[in-house]
Amino acid sequence: xxxxxxxxxxxxxxxxxxxxxxxxxxxxxxxxxxxxxxxxxxxxxxxxxxxxxxxxxxxxxxxxxxxxxxxxxxxxxxxxxxxxxxxxxxxxxxxxxxxxxxxxxxxxxxxxxxxxxxxxxxxxxxxxxxxxxxxxxxxxxxxx
Amino acid sequence: xxxxxxxxxxxxxxxxxxxxxxxxxxxxxxxxxxxxxxxxxxxxxxxxxxxxxxxxxxxxxxxxxxxxxxxxxxxxx
Numbered sequence: 001x002x003x004x005x006x007x008x009x010x011x012x013x014x015x016x017x018x019x020x021x022x023x024x025x026x027x028x029x030x031x032x033x034x035x036x037x038x039x040x041x042x043x044x045x046x047x048x049x050x051x052x053x054x055x056x057x058x059x060x061x062x063x064x065x066x067x068x069x070x071x072x073x074x075x076x077x078x079x080x081x082x083x084x085x086x087x088x089x090x091x092x093x094x095x096x097x098x099x100x101x102x103x104x105x106x107x108x109x110x111x112x113x114x115x116x117x118x119x120x121x122x123x124x125x126x127x128x129x130x131x132x133x134x135x136x137x138x139x140x141x142x143x144x
Numbered sequence: 145x146x147x148x149x150x151x152x153x154x155x156x157x158x159x160x161x162x163x164x165x166x167x168x169x170x171x172x173x174x175x176x177x178x179x180x181x182x183x184x185x186x187x188x189x190x191x192x193x194x195x196x197x198x199x200x201x202x203x204x205x206x207x208x209x210x211x212x213x214x215x216x217x218x219x220x221x
Contacts, residue, residue: 070181097191098184121181130180132200 001075001115008105012091013140015048021084031079037106038072041116044088045102052140064125065134067100071119078113080106086113093117095141097132150220151213157193158209161186172208190216 008014019040027033046056060066080086087107094101099119106114124131145153158167162178173183183206187198190212196219205211 096185097188098181129204130184132184132203 001073001117008089008091009093012093013052014089014091015044015051017044017047017088017090019043019086019088021080021082021086023082026082031081032084034074034076037074037076037114037116038069038118040086040088040106041074041090041102041104041118042069044090044104045118045120048090048092048102049137049140054137054140060125063134065131066123066125067120068123069118070099070121071117073117075115076113077115078108078111080108080113084108092141094119095133095138097138100133100137100141145220147213147217150217151209153193154190154212154216155209157189158186158212161189167209169209173206186212194220196220 017040021032025032025036049056049059056067085108088104089107090102090104092100093103099121101117101119104114104116104118105112106116122131122133122137123129155167158173158178159165162173162176162182164176164178167176178186184203187203187206191197194216196216198215198219202215205215
């Protein structure tokens with residue numbers, strides 16, 4: 001894990017996305033299932049892009065591009081529970097021609113629960129072949 | 145820069161980006177564990193180093209060191 005615990009890099013452009021933990025998100029141990037966090041993180045990434053003018057739905061349907069996850073690193077420090085309100089802070093930590101890495105922290109009332117680094121490639125539809133990350137996505141990693 | 149020097153420079157870039165010890169001539173990148181995403185990272189690093197641009201449709205040519213040398217040498221001439 002490359003991000004320091006709970007530390008958002010200075011100058012990072014951060015999106016804050018909130019979710020309420022549903023009952024369906026939990027497992028038999030009554031905590032949020034580890035796989036559920038990936039769904040939360042995905043929603044946060046989509047919001048990050050939307051806030052910066054990239055509608056991911058149109059990214060796929062109009063531009064015929066997609067951003068599949070190629071690597072996911074998640075550190076679960078404390079469990080989230082049913083009905084918790086979580087805040088997911090997400091920023092684009094790395095973006096270049098080959099990949100984009102979104103880093104996130106998941107908080108509950110300011111308490112750090114989870115750290116994540118999710119790396120995406122860019123592929124072109126319908127071929128499914130990898131291609132270069134668009135310049136306007138790469139540019140999101142740089143402060144205006 | 146001679147062709148031999150360029151080849152060795154590119155070999156070093158490939159090795160560094162792919163984090164492999166050796167990049168033998170004639171060995172497919174696939175055999176070295178270099179996937180298509182890493183191949184783009186290699187090209188991106190070469191672009192930065194030589195301040196050139198490799199068009200999207202030429203990325204598919206990158207299969208081994210020989211193909212990288214062939215591709216880049218045309219850009220530098």
